[in-house]
Amino acid sequence: MKNQYDVIVIGGGASGMMAAGRAAERGKRVLLLEKNKNLGEKLKITGGGRCNITNAEESEHIFLSRFGKAARWLYSPFSQFGVKDTFSFFEKRGLPLAVEEEKRVFPKTEKAADVVRAFIENLKEKNAEIRTEAAVSGFLTDNNIIQKVIVSKEELAASSFILSTGGLSHPETGSTGDGFRWLEAIGHTVQKPTPDLVPIAVKDSWVKELSGITLSDAKITFFTNNQKKLSLKGKILFTHFGLSGPLILNASKKISDMLQEGAVMAAIDAFPNIDLGMLDKRITEIFDANKNKAIKNVFAIIAPEGTAKAILPLLKNIDPEKKVHSVTKEERMEMARLLKALLIGISGLMGYDKAIVVDGGLSLQEVDAKTMRSKLYRNLYITGDLLNINRPSGGYSLQLCWTTGHVAGSNA
Ligand SMILES: Cc1cc2nc3c(=O)[nH]c(=O)nc-3n(C[C@H](O)[C@H](O)[C@H](O)COP(=O)(O)OP(=O)(O)OC[C@H]3O[C@@H](n4cnc5c(N)ncnc54)[C@H](O)[C@@H]3O)c2cc1C
Structure with missing residues (x-):
């Protein structure tokens, strides 16, 4: 029986909205599930409400070196969607960007809410289905395939699943570590998350x-x-x-x-x-x-x-x-x-309530860098703060979300 959806994205934050929009752009039938009433709650508070959207460091080598041990792993995803792509993505959607001190990049409107709005418009334009107040409680797996996600009493099937539930920082925005728990429960290695950039x-x-x-x-x-x-x-x-x-x-x-x-x-x-x-x-x-x-x-x-x-x-x-x-x-x-x-x-x-990101997360050895696909589950893709990648403050976290979200959405 054909699944109702090609792709289900779990988590409507920075990387999930990018992933869902990209998959829908490819003509996939996409469902984005978000447990909050609104999409992008964390995104709205980024950069003090101004959203430090990326960093305009021109040298890819220097840019990637900021991710420490993960730098090598990131060459492939960044060759698919890098900083220049971020500029054109937002500028095409009516959100011009400005470079500030330390090459930090912000929307010219200086409003993080405008970034969220641009994503919502993009999702609607590409016909992605959005379901808010839809808390996923777990997966059903079989033979190294994710079969369904459970939302309340409903079981939703899809050909692929993109997990974008974020980390543990500022849990009031919805990132309560659910993804870390599920990944561990289905056999993935998750390095214990601790607060970072605190x-x-x-x-x-x-x-x-x-x-x-x-x-x-x-x-x-x-x-x-x-x-x-x-x-x-x-x-x-x-x-x-x-x-x-x-x-x-x-x-x-x-x-x-x-x-x-x-x-x-x-x-x-x-x-x-x-x-x-x-x-x-x-x-x-x-x-x-x-x-x-x-x-x-x-x-x-x-x-x-x-x-x-x-x-x-x-x-x-x-x-x-x-x-x-x-x-x-x-x-x-x-x-x-x-x-x-x-x-x-x-x-x-x-603690977590004041941290910007977490240190720790899903081991990169278990994720294919070219596609963001799990090496254990062939229809599962993972994005954003769930990945074990350290980075400094300065727009690097969100760039990581745009890159991993886009790559997952291109492959799921
Ligand atoms: C105060 C603050 C300021 C920041 N400022 C910047 C900045 O200026 N620049 C920068 O680069 N980075 C910044 N960051 C970091 C950046 O916000 C994160 O790296 C980024 O939001 C992570 O995106 P994500 O898609 O991985 O997860 P999130 O954006 O956290 O989104 C995850 C989503 O999944 C949903 N979800 C979770 N569990 C479930 C479930 N069970 N069912 C359904 N939905 C679920 C959540 O509700 C949430 O909406 C900041 C972080 C904080 C806390």
């Missing part, structure tokens, strides 16, 4: 008071047992639980290793481009111009924008009511030293 939680309450503030050019140095372990320069974002931003996210694995060794401290240099002497000179000039004001009113001119109120109480030996003209050299130096080394106790990394 913000840092801190002990100090003054850091949390700075929630929402970004230091656009700061240096942060991490120490364990008083030994300097890692120094990074760039943008640091303060949040209500600690520190975040691409610089911190990309270092989270190293920080996790440091936490295994013992207590971790960080020191933020808010003025990394000038030395202590030059900073003192700057403070002196500001003081000279504001001699009769209280320190508390002048500190805001000295400290990075928006930080003075939270940082001032850290100057334990200085009375904030004191007039600037009576500040001693030692007190002035204390301010300069503080701004060059704001000490923070790191309490740990945040």
